[in-house]
Amino acid sequence: MTSTSPHREPIRVGVVGLSASGGWAAAAHVPALAGLDGYELRALSASSAESARAAGEKYAVPLTYGSAEELARSEEVDLVVVTVKVPHHLELIRPALEAGKMGFSEWPLGADLAQAEELAGLAHRRGVLTAVGAMVLGEFREVSALIENLRPEVTHVTSGAVAAKTAEDQIAVTGVLESGAVAAVHIRGGTSRATAFHWEINGTDGDLVVKADQVQWWYGGLRLNGARGEDGTLAELTAPARYQRSLTQRAGRSTEPACNVAHAYALLRDQITGNLAPDEDGVPDSRHAVRRHRMLERVREAARAGRKVTLAEQGS
Structure with missing residues (x-):
């Protein structure tokens, strides 16, 4: 994880790919953020301004944009979350990193190794914190x-x-x-x-x-x-308490799609705000x-x- 100074809460989130018709972002990311302290779902972008407005109305998101570039430039967004299909990761993650925004991408980071290396290199040059939804064995x-x-x-x-x-x-x-x-x-x-x-x-x-x-x-x-x-x-x-960071987990609702995503967000929040335990490494990054x-x-x-x-x- 690229180092960063502690950030004050709430962390303002902008989601790329949140649709009024549903999908993974709606099923997992929206409820995960809603069930955690320290986050505010502030903005979203979609394939068009019209579809973005429809999603904004459905999920009560105040700021909507017709492109990822517009969202990345917003002063109202601290963390850009990309939840679209892999072939579009490069073109949609790059604007956030170029704008110096923290980024959270679904796995895989890019369509291939070359794209992943390009995005990781950009994050390193910009000195921004990144997170990737990946698991480890x-x-x-x-x-x-x-x-x-x-x-x-x-x-x-x-x-x-x-x-x-x-x-x-x-x-x-x-x-x-x-x-x-x-x-x-x-x-x-x-x-x-x-x-x-x-x-x-x-x-x-x-x-x-x-x-x-x-x-x-x-x-x-x-x-x-x-x-x-x-x-x-x-x-x-039962999983140890350190793996029960989200409300859905602590409430015993581990079967919900938002459960694992919420844990990742909670860990990322603690990392951003400087509240990780001494023996914790934070979330996987680029x-x-x-x-x-x-x-x-x-x-x-x-x-x-x-x-x-x-x-x-x-x-x-």
């Missing part, structure tokens, strides 16, 4: 990978038309983390009648299992179970995002070459 030291497209055709659910699909639907990655732990990751397309998301961690002193009933687990509904020592079976666990993009490039390289690849070869 631990850095890989080396990876092997298999990437396949096993369903090269897809059928449109409404028209029945068949179209070619170029995106891979099977991604298998194995590797060694910097800690020395071995990790195996399998991501596949399609639906499942079994567990949609399963994350298992086996350690020296115990085991943890995180599950969700939908592939988009970040929408909420995660279940945490674990055991340690002499425990013979897994038991349901530099972390570049590291993830580089890791993904190495995964693709490992799959193409059919060999183990060391991440240090690319300075990740």
Whole structure:
């Protein structure tokens, strides 16, 4: 995270991509901000001035703009949040950074490594604080990978038309983390009648299992179970208090889409205002995002070459 001096509350937020018709920003970001102290949803921008006004009326946002550039120039905005599709990240995040505004981007930061490096470099030159909605398992030291497209055709659910699909639907990655732990990751397309998301961690002193009933687990509904020592079976666990920063979490509403986003906002707020605990690092920033993009490039390289690849070869 780029360093910054403590900021006084409330932090005035401008959201790029908030639509009156709904979407991720409406389902997660708006309620997350509404449930936290220290933030004010002050502005939004959309694809046109008309659609921005409609969204402003629906969500009671006082300032509306027809472009991300206008929003970024506003003196009424401290933090610009970009919630649009990835192909538009570069063109919409860049104005905020050029204006010297703090920025919060959904993952991935850019459409590829080059875009991520460009945005991270701009943030560094401008000396602005950035945050990226990313998750962490631990850095890989080396990876092997298999990437396949096993369903090269897809059928449109409404028209029945068949179209070619170029995106891979099977991604298998194995590797060694910097800690020395071995990790195996399998991501596949399609639906499942079994567990949609399963994350298992086996350690020296115990085991943890995180599950969700939908592939988009970040929408909420995660279940945490674990055991340690002499425990013979897994038991349901409650996340420690330091991970219960938002009102939705403390109220036991962890199944709501806003839950994880609210935690990220709360952590970012504490970082902006200088209230992080001494042992906390803050939220992932653009530099972390570049590291993830580089890791993904190495995964693709490992799959193409059919060999183990060391991440240090690319300075990740």
